[in-house]
Amino acid sequence: MCEHPPSAAPGLPQYPGAERLVESVAGQALALRGLTKVFDGRTVVDHIDLDVPAGSFFGLVGPNGAGKTTTLSMVTGLLRPDGGRVVLAGVDVWADPVTAKTRMGVLPDGLRLFERLSGSELLSYIGRLRGIDAATVRSRAAELMAVLDLADAGTKLVADYSTGMRKKITLAAALLHSPPVLLLDEPLEAVDPVSARAIRTVLTRYTQAGGTVVFSSHVMALVENLCSHVAVMSRGRIVAAGVVAEVRGAAPSLEDAFLHLVGADDAGMGGLQWLGSSSG
Structure with missing residues (x-):
């Protein structure tokens, strides 16, 4: 049976119990257990379990609509989950949001x-x-x-x-x-090369000093070059997670592994036999 400690946010399901979960994920900068979000009857984040080791440079990748931004919004306290728990730097985000916010730095996509x-x-x-x-x-x-x-x-x-x-x-x-943890949604999207280099260098220095970076991106080469760990999301679920080399496996690149994991090996293929013909 799920526990409901008095400190928990009212009405939010416990998984498996805030106090016990915090103890069980010691050493992880971020831990998600059963994280779920439903919009208009459609499950957009589907009972995600994920561990982000302290000191890691962690990439969260997936196609558009996979649930990356929704997941990060629940982790940062911007969007209330419909189920599950988030523990960040030893604090249950939704049981103690005030303390949790002191332990994170956030760069949301499209922040005003x-x-x-x-x-x-x-x-x-x-x-x-x-x-x-x-x-x-x-x-x-x-x-x-x-x-x-x-x-x-x-x-x-x-x-x-x-x-x-x-x-x-x-x-x-x-x-x-x-803060001990940075959560960044597409931090390098539409950024010029000089600014991108400065951002990458500062983030690398931050992890070398013991901080943890979690960031979403569509650019597989960037994730492969920067990250120590990666999680691949597809249709609201984590389909692979771990050290980058392990997730890449025998594939020539992380991008090839990603396309296979999300079922897009044949993206862009089929039809269009008329392309390149001289007919009007």
Whole structure:
């Protein structure tokens, strides 16, 4: 029988019990057990179990509509699950959301920013919301903006930032309180090569210092080059997860393994015999 400890969020099923689950996943930066979400009678995330080792660079990949963004939204506390549990850095996210949020940095896809603030003002505002003293915020913000090549844009309004600059200032905000886990939804989508290099370098340094990165992406080559671990989602389920080399198996590349796992080996094949013909 499922346990329902008093600290649990009202009405949320326990799997297998918040306190026992936290104890059982010690050493994991993130653990999902039975995570489920249903929209209009359609199950979009289907009883997911997943472990993300502490210190790993973890890629979450899948076709459009596989459930990646929905999963990350439930992990970060933005979307309430219909079932299951999420434990992040030793805290049950939905039993103790306030503490959980102090242990994560988040870069959601399409996040709306305070457009009329400058980059420096935005980081100062976020830092104070996080309860960091003003001197520490100024010091950390200056370092982050310098490393992310935003030092000359500190007084520029966020409304005037390019896509790459917006991704970098949002990453700086996510790192400002030095959380143990970063959760990033498509952090390199539509980003120029220079900004992408800066973001990749900072994330790699973060994991080398003991942090854990979980990020979603459609770019298999990026995941294969950056990540130590990967999980493949398809139709709301995890179809493979583990060390990248293990998931790739005997396939020539992670992309080939991914296409096989999601049943898309023949993508783009069939029909179109008329292509290249000279007939009108």
